[in-house]
Amino acid sequence: MPLDDQRTEFQAALSAVRTLDDLKKLRDQWLGRKSGELTRQLKTLATLPPDERSAAGARLNALKQEIESALAAREKTLAATARPAGAIDVSLPARVPRAGRRHPLTLLRERIEDIFASMGFEVIDGPELEDDYHNFEALNMPAEHPARDMQDTLYLAQPVQGWAGNRGKSTGKSFPRHQPATLLRTHTSGMQIRHMETHEPPIRIIAPGRVYRRDNFDATHTPMFTQVEGLVVDEGVTMGDLKGTLQAFVSRLFEIEAAVRFRPSFFPYTEPSAELDMQCVFCAGRGCHICKQTGWMEVLGCGMVHPAVFEAVGYDPERYTGFAFGMGIERLAMSRFGIDDIRAFYENDIRLLEQFPL
Ligand code: DAH
Numbered sequence: 001m002p003l004d005d006q007r008t009e010f011q012a013a014l015s016a017v018r019t020l021d022d023l024k025k026l027r028d029q030w031l032g033r034k035s036g037e038l039t040r041q042l043k044t045l046a047t048l049p050p051d052e053r054s055a056a057g058a059r060l061n062a063l064k065q066e067i068e069s070a071l072a073a074r075e076k077t078l079a080a081t082a083r084p085a086g087a088i089d090v091s092l093p094a095r096v097p098r099a100g101r102r103h104p105l106t107l108l109r110e111r112i113e114d115i116f117a118s119m120g121f122e123v124i125d126g127p128e129l130e131d132d133y134h135n136f137e138a139l140n141m142p143a144e145h146p147a148r149d150m151q152d153t154l155y156l157a158q159p160v161q162g163w164a165g166n167r168g169k170s171t172g173k174s175f176p177r178h179q180p181a182t183l184l185r186t187h188t189s190g191m192q193i194r195h196m197e198t199h200e201p202p203i204r205i206i207a208p209g210r211v212y213r214r215d216n217f218d219a220t221h222t223p224m225f226t227q228v229e230g231l232v233v234d235e236g237v238t239m240g241d242l243k244g245t246l247q248a249f250v251s252r253l254f255e256i257e258a259a260v261r262f263r264p265s266f267f268p269y270t271e272p273s274a275e276l277d278m279q280c281v282f283c284a285g286r287g288c289h290i291c292k293q294t295g296w297m298e299v300l301g302c303g304m305v306h307p308a309v310f311e312a313v314g315y316d317p318e319r320y321t322g323f324a325f326g327m328g329i330e331r332l333a334m335s336r337f338g339i340d341d342i343r344a345f346y347e348n349d350i351r352l353l354e355q356f357p358l
Contacts, residue, residue: 003063006037010067020078027071031064038064104356105226105345108333109208112228115252119245121204121230126191128210129156129181134190138312139269147268151186152214154223184212188229189269192305192324195231196313201320202234208329219341226329231305233315233322239272239304242323250278250299254336259285261296270303270324281335290340297335300327 001009010030017023030037038060045057083089102110113123132143141147191207207229215221232241243262250258259279267273276299280291287293302325307317330342339345344352 003059007063007066010070014070014074017074017078020075020082023071023075023078030067031071038067099358101353101356101358103345103353104333104337104339105329107356108329108336109226109228111253112249112329113206113208115249116206116230119204119248121206124191124195124205124207126188126194126207126209127181128185128212130183130185130190131179131181132183133179134193135183135185135187138193138309139189140306140308140312141268145268147266153186154184154212154214156182156184185209186213187211187326188227189324189326191229192231192269192309193313196233196310196315201315201322203322204232206230217343219343220331222330222342222346225342228327228329230325231322232324233305233310233320235320237321237323239323242302242304242325245323246276246300246302246325250276253332254278254281256281260299262302265301265303267301267303269306269309271306273301273303276300276302276325282338290335290338299332300325302326 010026013026013029017026028036031039033039042057042060042064045053045060048056117123135153136145136148137143188207188209188211191205191209195203195205195207209227209229210224211227212224215223217223232245247258247260250260258281261277262274263277265273265275277296278299279285280288280295280297282288282290283295285295287295291297302323305322305324310317310320310322330345333345334340334342339352
C-alpha cells in the first residue's frame with residue numbers, strides 16, 4: 001500500500017479513538033514490536049536493492065515519527081479528560097436525594113389533634129382488637145340490637161388477650177373490661193367507654209385510630225380506615241357546647257368561616273343524635289361532583305351522650321351530661337385535599353405523596 005494511503009488509514013483510525021485502551025490497540029497495530037504494520041515494513045527494507053533502501057527507509061521513518069507524535073498527542077488529551085476508575089464525574093447531573101414525607105392522613109390527624117388540643121382536649125390511644133362489650137354493649141347496643149348491623153364487623157377466629165387499658169387514675173369501679181378481644185373495632189366509640197371506666201369527669205378527650213369493617217374496596221370504601229372520636233363530659237354540658245365546639249373545629253380545619261348544618265340522625269349511644277354537614281368547599285354550596293350536587297359534605301356524627309352509656313360506666317346521668325362525636329378522616333382528607341378515590345391513601349404512589357409538605 002502506498003505510504004500516503006497508509007497515512008490516511010492511520011488518521012481515520014486515530015480519529016475514531018475514544019479511550020486510552022483504543023489508543024493502545026492502535027499503537028500495537030501500527031508500531032507493535034512483533035506484528036505492527038510499520039515494524040513489519042521496516043524489516044522488509046533489507047530485502048530492497050541497496051540504491052532504493054535509503055530513500056524508502058527515510059520515508060518509512062518519517063511516517064513512523066508522524067504516527068508516534070500523533071499517538072503521543074492523542075494520549076495526552078485522552079489522559080487529561082479520562083477519570084481514574086471509581087472517580088466521581090462532577091459533570092453528571094446531580095441525583096437529588098428524596099426526602100421522606102409524612103402521609104396526608106398523618107398530616108390531617110396531627111392537624112385535628114392540634115386543633116382539639118388547643119381547645120383543651122387530651123389525645124388518647126386504645127386497642128384495635130376490641131371486645132364486644134366496649135365496641136357495642138356498653139354503647140347501648142346489646143346483643144341482637146339491630147344497630148349492630150350499621151357496621152359490618154370483622155370477628156377474630158380466636159379471642160386475643162388484650163390491652164391493659166389507658167393508664168389513668170383508677171376509679172376503683174369494676175367493669176367487664178377484661179373480656180377477651182373478639183373483634184376488630186368497627187369504630188373508635190369504644191374509647192369513650194374505656195376512658196370513662198378509668199376516669200372521672202370532667203372529661204375532654206379525642207381518640208384517633210384505625211377501625212375495620214367488612215366493606216368492599218372501592219373509590220369510597222376501604223376495609224380499614226381512620227376515625228377520630230371525641231368526648232366531653234361534665235356538669236352542665238349542653239348541645240350548645242357541642243355545636244360551638246364542632247363549628248369552631250370545622251372552621252379551623254378548613255381555614256374558612258364554614259357554613260355548617262346539623263341534621264337529625266340516629267346513633268344508639270347519643271340522644272339526640274345529629275350529623276354535621278359543611279357547605280361544600282369546592283363549589284361553595286352550588287353543587288358539584290365532589291358533593292354529589294347536594295352542596296353539602298358530611299363531616300361527622302355526633303350527639304348528646306345517652307344516659308344508658310353513663311350508666312354502663314357508673315356515672316350519674318342526673319348529674320353529668322356530655323357530647324360525643326366521631327369522624328372518618330379519609331373522607332375529610334379527600335375533601336380537604338381534593339382527592340376523589342379513597343384507595344389513593346393506601347397505594348403509596350409517590351406522585352401523590354410527594355405533593356404534601358415535609
Ligand atoms: N361511631 C360512629 C360511626 O362509626 C360515629 C359517631 C357518631 C361517633 C356519633 C360518636 C357519635 O361519638 O356521637 O359512624
